[in-house]
Amino acid sequence: MPDSPVPLDRQLWDLVYAHDAAWDRAARTAGLSAAQACLLDALTDGGRSMGELAELLLCDASNVTQLVARLEAGGLVARRADADDRRVKRVTITPAGRRVRRAVRRAFDFADERLGRLTEAERLRLSGLLGKLLAPPS
Structure with a gap:
């Protein structure tokens, strides 16, 4: 399963x-x-x-x-x-x-280590999604 x-x-x-x-x-x-x-x-x-x-x-x-x-x-x-x-x-x-x-x-290498696992395209996509999540409610 x-x-x-x-x-x-x-x-x-x-x-x-x-x-x-x-x-x-x-x-x-x-x-x-x-x-x-x-x-x-x-x-x-x-x-x-x-x-x-x-x-x-x-x-x-x-x-x-x-x-x-x-x-x-x-x-x-x-x-x-x-x-x-x-x-x-x-x-x-x-x-x-x-x-x-x-x-x-x-x-404190957390961000560098974790973000280093992503491709540039994945980082850009993640940045856009995080920006959307962190934006104040409209």
């Missing part, structure tokens, strides 16, 4: 899970948790407020506070009062944090 095809929603979940597991492995190569690596990856040159990070990372502000405290203790980020509103704390990445972020990105 032939195997029944895996439902599409299950394939999507498997892809997301494989992506997350690969990110976790890449983060661990730099001595970080996946959440810490996500926070470093979310920092821009000008930094971000704690609230912006919570929104971007889809987590509670108290989680961001804990993540920032750990990264700050490791010298990877700095926390400062915002120049315009001293009540707001801005998080900036340090030179050491940039080096660690680059190391995580180098170790």
Whole structure:
């Protein structure tokens, strides 16, 4: 009896899970948790407020506070009062944090490895389909 095809929603979940597991492995190569690596990856040159990070990372502000405290203790980020509103704390990445972020990105080969399995035509088709799935509902 032939195997029944895996439902599409299950394939999507498997892809997301494989992506997350690969990110976790890449983060661990730099001595970080996946959440810490996500926070470093979310920092821009000008930094971000704690609230912006919570929104971007889809987590509670108290989680961001804990993540920032750990990264700050490791010298990877700095926390400062915002120049315009001293009540707001801005998080900036340090030179050491940039080096660690680059190391995580180098170790995260999921997209290159998986997309490398596809032909150029398949990648273009997949890109179009993903664009359609990710577009806001009309």
